[in-house]
Amino acid sequence: MTTIAPLTEADHDEWIALWRGYLAFYEADLDDATTAATFERLVDAGSGIHGALARDENGTAVGIVHWLTHAATWTTTDYCYLEDLFVSPEVRGGGVGRALIAHVRAWAEQHGSAKVYWLTAESNATARVLYDRVASRSGMIHYQISLS
């Protein structure tokens, strides 16, 4: 059975292994200082960034999810943005990803968010199988201006 709990300092080594797997999935080369700062913010209750870790029945860490909320003009509450989701390749297809999304949804409901939303690559067919089952497509297209 999968258990999901908020990230704590004690989870660092297991978190970083999953985080590195996630970065590798995206072929992202993130500097260590940013990774360290991200973890510190994830375990700092006042930072505004939240994280949870999934463990299997043996206590092995098998997945992570990170999210944050932001104010919005179309609601008097806020929106919850699910930024990162990763499940160990060895346990994929077993419901961990679905459980991690459900965890964020429950958290957002408890904290009064008007919605949970996230982005994914159009080409991420595996993730989209799951997303099409638990959410609806917004129809929006994502634009950005990268600033150095």
Ligand SMILES: CC(C)(COP(=O)(O)OP(=O)(O)OC[C@H]1O[C@@H](n2cnc3c(N)ncnc32)[C@H](O)[C@@H]1OP(=O)(O)O)[C@@H](O)C(=O)NCCC(=O)NCCS
């Ligand atoms: C996307 C990801 C998080 C899904 O995690 P997961 O634990 O495998 O997801 P689940 O097992 O909860 O899958 C939920 C549903 O999708 C289906 N599914 C999962 N992987 C599938 C696959 N490769 N092919 C077909 N269906 C699949 C499952 O059968 C399940 O459906 P069901 O519950 O109705 O039976 C995982 O594949 C992953 O970490 N991928 C790499 C990183 C990534 O893409 N992150 C998301 C970025 S936006």
